Amino acid sequence: MIKLGTLLCTLLGITLIAFFVIRLAPGNPVLLMIGERGADPRQYQEALHRLSLDRPLFEQYLGFVGRASGGDFGSSIVSGRSVQTELLARWPATIELGVAVILLSLLVGVPAGVIAAIRRRSVVDKLITVGSLIGYSMPVFWLGLVLILVFSEMLGLTPVSGRLDIAFDIRPATGFMLIDTLLPEATARYGLDAFFSALHHLLLPTLTMAATPIAVFARMTRASMSEVLGEDYIRTARAKGLAALRIIWLHALRNALLPVITVGGLFFVSSAIAGAILTETIFGWPGVGSYIVNSVYARDYPVIQGSILLIGVLVILTNAGVDLLYRVANPRMRV
Amino acid sequence: MNKKIAPLLAALLGAAPQLSHAAPADDTLVYCSEGSPESLNPQITLSGTARNATTTTLYDRLVDFAPGGSRVAPALAESWTVSADQKTYVFKLRRGVKFHKTAFFTPSRDFNADDVLFSFNRQLKADHPFHAVGGGNYQYFQGMGMDKLIASVGKIDDYSVRIVLTRPEAPFLTDLAMPFMSILSAEYGGRLQKAGRPADIDILPVGTGPYAFSSYLKDSTIRYAANPQYWGAKPKIRNLVFAITPDASVRLQKMKKGECQIAVSPSPADLQIIRDNRQLRLSEQDSMNIGYLAMNVEKPPFNNVLVRRAVAYALNKQAYVNAVYLGNAKVAINPYPPTMWSYTDKVQTYGYDPVKARALLAQAGYAKGFSTTLWTLPVSRPYNPNGRKMGEMMQADLAKVGIKVELATFDWATYLDKVKRGEHQMVQLGWSGDNGDPDNFLYTLLSCDSVTRGSNNSRYCQPTFNKLISDARRTDDAKVRSKLYQQALQQLSKDEPIIPIAHSKVYRVLSARVNGFVVNPFDMDYFAPLSYQNR
Numbered sequence: 001m002i003k004l005g006t007l008l009c010t011l012l013g014i015t016l017i018a019f020f021v022i023r024l025a026p027g028n029p030v031l032l033m034i035g036e037r038g039a040d041p042r043q044y045q046e047a048l049h050r051l052s053l054d055r056p057l058f059e060q061y062l063g064f065v066g067r068a069s070g071g072d073f074g075s076s077i078v079s080g081r082s083v084q085t086e087l088l089a090r091w092p093a094t095i096e097l098g099v100a101v102i103l104l105s106l107l108v109g110v111p112a113g114v115i116a117a118i119r120r121r122s123v124v125d126k127l128i129t130v131g132s133l134i135g136y137s138m139p140v141f142w143l144g145l146v147l148i149l150v151f152s153e154m155l156g157l158t159p160v161s162g163r164l165d166i167a168f169d170i171r172p173a174t175g176f177m178l179i180d181t182l183l184p185e186a187t188a189r190y191g192l193d194a195f196f197s198a199l200h201h202l203l204l205p206t207l208t209m210a211a212t213p214i215a216v217f218a219r220m221t222r223a224s225m226s227e228v229l230g231e232d233y234i235r236t237a238r239a240k241g242l243a244a245l246r247i248i249w250l251h252a253l254r255n256a257l258l259p260v261i262t263v264g265g266l267f268f269v270s271s272a273i274a275g276a277i278l279t280e281t282i283f284g285w286p287g288v289g290s291y292i293v294n295s296v297y298a299r300d301y302p303v304i305q306g307s308i309l310l311i312g313v314l315v316i317l318t319n320a321g322v323d324l325l326y327r328v329a330n331p332r333m334r335v
Numbered sequence: 336m337n338k339k340i341a342p343l344l345a346a347l348l349g350a351a352p353q354l355s356h357a358a359p360a361d362d363t364l365v366y367c368s369e370g371s372p373e374s375l376n377p378q379i380t381l382s383g384t385a386r387n388a389t390t391t392t393l394y395d396r397l398v399d400f401a402p403g404g405s406r407v408a409p410a411l412a413e414s415w416t417v418s419a420d421q422k423t424y425v426f427k428l429r430r431g432v433k434f435h436k437t438a439f440f441t442p443s444r445d446f447n448a449d450d451v452l453f454s455f456n457r458q459l460k461a462d463h464p465f466h467a468v469g470g471g472n473y474q475y476f477q478g479m480g481m482d483k484l485i486a487s488v489g490k491i492d493d494y495s496v497r498i499v500l501t502r503p504e505a506p507f508l509t510d511l512a513m514p515f516m517s518i519l520s521a522e523y524g525g526r527l528q529k530a531g532r533p534a535d536i537d538i539l540p541v542g543t544g545p546y547a548f549s550s551y552l553k554d555s556t557i558r559y560a561a562n563p564q565y566w567g568a569k570p571k572i573r574n575l576v577f578a579i580t581p582d583a584s585v586r587l588q589k590m591k592k593g594e595c596q597i598a599v600s601p602s603p604a605d606l607q608i609i610r611d612n613r614q615l616r617l618s619e620q621d622s623m624n625i626g627y628l629a630m631n632v633e634k635p636p637f638n639n640v641l642v643r644r645a646v647a648y649a650l651n652k653q654a655y656v657n658a659v660y661l662g663n664a665k666v667a668i669n670p671y672p673p674t675m676w677s678y679t680d681k682v683q684t685y686g687y688d689p690v691k692a693r694a695l696l697a698q699a700g701y702a703k704g705f706s707t708t709l710w711t712l713p714v715s716r717p718y719n720p721n722g723r724k725m726g727e728m729m730q731a732d733l734a735k736v737g738i739k740v741e742l743a744t745f746d747w748a749t750y751l752d753k754v755k756r757g758e759h760q761m762v763q764l765g766w767s768g769d770n771g772d773p774d775n776f777l778y779t780l781l782s783c784d785s786v787t788r789g790s791n792n793s794r795y796c797q798p799t800f801n802k803l804i805s806d807a808r809r810t811d812d813a814k815v816r817s818k819l820y821q822q823a824l825q826q827l828s829k830d831e832p833i834i835p836i837a838h839s840k841v842y843r844v845l846s847a848r849v850n851g852f853v854v855n856p857f858d859m860d861y862f863a864p865l866s867y868q869n870r
Contacts, residue, residue, distance in 0.1 A: 044751075047474070050472070078373045079373045079374060080373075080374075080469065080470045080472075089553055090553065090554070145584055145585075148585065148588050149588070152588060152592060153588055153591055153592060156592070159592075159594065160585060160588045160589045160592055160594055161578075161580055161582075161585050161588075161589060161594075162555065162556075162578060162580075162594075163555060166363070166365055166556060166576045166578060167363075169549075169550065169558065171550070172552060281581055281582055282582050282585055283585070284554075284555070284578070284579060284580040284581060284582070284585065286552070286553055286554030286555040286579075287554075290554060290581060291554065293581070294370060294371070294554075294581065
């Protein structure tokens with residue numbers, strides 16, 4: 001487990017980054033808010049004062065850390081509502097997309113890696129390797145737009161953006177569209193149509209965001225699996241005449257997946273956040289990612305700070321979780 | 336098992352027609368907007384995004400801008416009279432105007448004077464029960480100086496209101512047409528107060544506009560329903576949906592697929608594609624702004640009018656429009672665009688002419704040119720998206736006539752501050768007007784008062800010009816004002832303290848099936864006149 005000191009240092013580091021980095025960016029919120037009227041120095045000063053942006057930077061930082069440690073991230077400069085409230089409303093959309101991406105990445109990436117490892121140096125292996133390389137190096141933004149162009153515009157198979165067809169007026173109960181559309185209120189009005197529409201809308205963003213994780217899982221599984229397949233106990237199992245599939249699923253995969261879980265899990269969280277920011281923006285997905293982008297444009301400091309801090313905590317927690325999972329999965333660590 | 340999966344797969348692949356994302360029915364119009372409004376009350380918001388989501392959908396004002404321009408037309412006030420001293424305005428209010436009946440509010444009475452008092456006093460008076468609701472920041476109201484201009488708002492009877500000003504101000508009527516002067520329901524306010532939920536007034540809005548609020552799903556959709564009792568031309572489309580779509584290329588894809596019928600701000604790179612697409616139409620109009628180069632007339636050599644004219648001739652403005660605005664702007668000859676009333680093109684113009692520029696410089700005694708500095712805009716603004724690039728082009732143009740230019744810039748706050756103190760020689764700046772009155776440009780940017788107040792960036796103070804715009808300010812006769820402003824523009828073009836560069840354009844992408852759309856220079860869209868063409 002992560003030691004407490006390290007944890008605190010990391011958190012402190014995150015607060016420093018969250019607070020200072022965004023302030024290096026040109027443009028300030030007051031000018032963005034009051035537009036050309038920022039040219040009126042009196043009004044500018046008033047707004048600056050109201051938002052406490054006229055205090056020394058370090059004083060602002062101390063205030064931020066003090067409040068944040070008590071769980072208060074302040075209020076959005078743009079909407080005036082508390083950052084927690086604003087973020088809470090947006091997490092479900094991001095989590096929904098994230099879960100879909102995890103499922104797709106595991107369902108596609110791991111089997112692809114296994115197949116590539118079994119058929120090493122075959123055409124299939126090469127295809128999977130090249131495919132994963134492409135998937136890995138494809139810019140998310142570009143991929144999203146290409147997928148929209150191909151699947152929505154040219155083939156007409158998927159909607160362009162959003163979470164649900166506008167024909168369905170679903171009031172958010174849980175915030176998870178796939179659940180909300182299955183609630184009695186929704187099914188009474190639309191049957192399962194709204195649910196399928198939500199699934200339908202989930203398709204392209206999931207594909208876009210999953211490209212990198214799929215590639216990573218495939219490459220890692222292949223490497224790890226290849227190594228395991230060369231181990232003595234697999235050769236022994238083969239010599240004993242066990243069925244090939246049984247060897248792979250029962251003996252090899254379990255061991256091969258260990259490093260995949262550790263590295264993959266960590267990688268997933270960081271790439272999911274980066275991916276979510278871009279993907280949500282492209283697809284008009286009302287989650288935390290697009291909210292962060294909007295806040296950066298508006299230089300909404302409290303929201304950016306709060307989001308970075310929360311994401312930092314999330315990464316630390318995932319790190320710990322993955323550590324734990326590794327211990328459970330690896331018999332040698334269970335002592 | 337397979338039987339259960341099959342329809343799911345079919346749906347995912349778009350094979351099941353009833354689930355498809357086809358164009359909406361004729362009674363629904365989807366408007367692809369670029370972002371989420373920060374609030375649904377135009378009194379407390381400043382952004383263009385919030386303006387479109389509230390001002391022209393949900394609310395009306397006492398007066399409004401006539402379609403496509405900046406002239407003032409009656410709205411909730413049918414008529415008005417102004418006292419001889421220009422300080423007292425009496426408005427006759429329209430009768431029979433209904434507030435929205437929504438899921439959360441049923442009005443018991445029509446719109447009347449109480450609603451005007453409620454809406455204005457909320458912003459004006461610190462002791463108004465709703466003043467502090469939602470933070471109490473009425474930035475536009477205060478920024479426009481309304482708190483100092485309006486002495487009182489009083490009720491004469493249920494259908495007439497008296498507004499007393501502290502001093503005459505001709506543009507006051509146009510100020511009333513601005514979004515922050517929207518009229519909210521006093522009855523609704525009272526009920527919310529009783530229920531202990533005053534903050535709802537900005538979240539669950541009730542107005543008199545052509546559309547009533549249905550629901551808002553953050554960052555996703557805002558739904559409006561037509562107001563069947565609207566006092567003006569009844570909205571022809573029953574459901575209006577704002578589909579919040581931040582990415583410009585995605586908005587265009589949605590237009591192409593028919594998922595939305597109007598999209599805001601297309602990407603400059605896509606304009607030609609839109610023009611070429613027969614399903615789509617591109618609407619464009621000069622917006623109410625100006626990007627300009629100001630020369631400090633207090634400092635030599637710019638205190639010499641010949642030098643200023645020479646600089647004006649030396650700059651290839653069309654080249655800047657092409658390279659800096661990517662063609663999305665129009666070369667300017669005046670401080671405000673042609674959509675503004677009182678505009679005239681009968682002014683002295685300065686086309687690109689380096690030979691003339693050289694001759695003028697020689698005449699002014701600078702045959703060998705001179706050296707100077709030009710400050711380039713450090714931030715991207717609608718009126719000038721890339722100050723640095725424009726600066727480099729200006730530098731090259733001026734070098735051709737012998738003027739050696741050094742470029743400099745500072746962070747935005749410092750930049751404004753230094754300009755205010757008159758430390759500059761040449762400086763790029765601009766202005767976005769928002770009430771459609773010439774005064775909003777000429778007085779703010781070029782009057783003698785503004786030199787000390789710090790918004791006259793050329794520090795130009797010329798008696799003839801200043802008298803013209805001051806006289807125009809003191810009368811409310813539009814014809815007289817118009818004439819005075821035209822004369823002022825002519826005087827200004829002779830003195831050329833600022834060189835107008837460009838008015839950027841406002842674009843909308845429209846489905847070819849949408850009728851009745853009128854572009855508005857303030858970037859506001861009116862929804863009531865919209866209709867669909869029959870297929």
